[in-house]
Amino acid sequence: MDTNWIRSVLADAAVICQPRLFAIHGLYENRELGTILGWGMQFPDGQGTVYTDPNTRATRGTSTAExxxxxxxxxxxxELTWLTDPAQVTK
Structure with a gap:
């Protein structure tokens, strides 16, 4: 088995299937709790979204960043801020 070919295909898939990065940031309704700042990845083709908030150590999943x-x-x-331009993410 040619493992170099497999490695090449996987390297290409890593680029083609890369997630789009985003941040969600703002203030809690209860201002005493401070700020919200977390980061996420939205995977292509409806594969879902993963979001994490390092302050609370919570990780959540939804269908989209929105x-x-x-x-x-x-x-x-x-608010939602996209960190990766959709043109940079190849589908």
Whole structure:
């Protein structure tokens, strides 16, 4: 078996299937709790989203970054910032 060919295919797949990066940031509704700042990855082709907040050590999953934003708006005044340009992420 040619393992170099397999390694090459996997390297290409890593680039082609890379997630789009984002951050969610803002303030908790209860201002005494401080700020919200976490990062996430939205995977291509509807494979879902993973978001983590290092302050709370919570990791959550949803279908899209926008759905995560809606979830986070329940607890705070937050915004979504895309960190990866969609043109950089190849589908």
């Amino acid at each position: 759905n995560m934003l809606l979830h986070m708006r329940v607890i705070g005044d937050v």
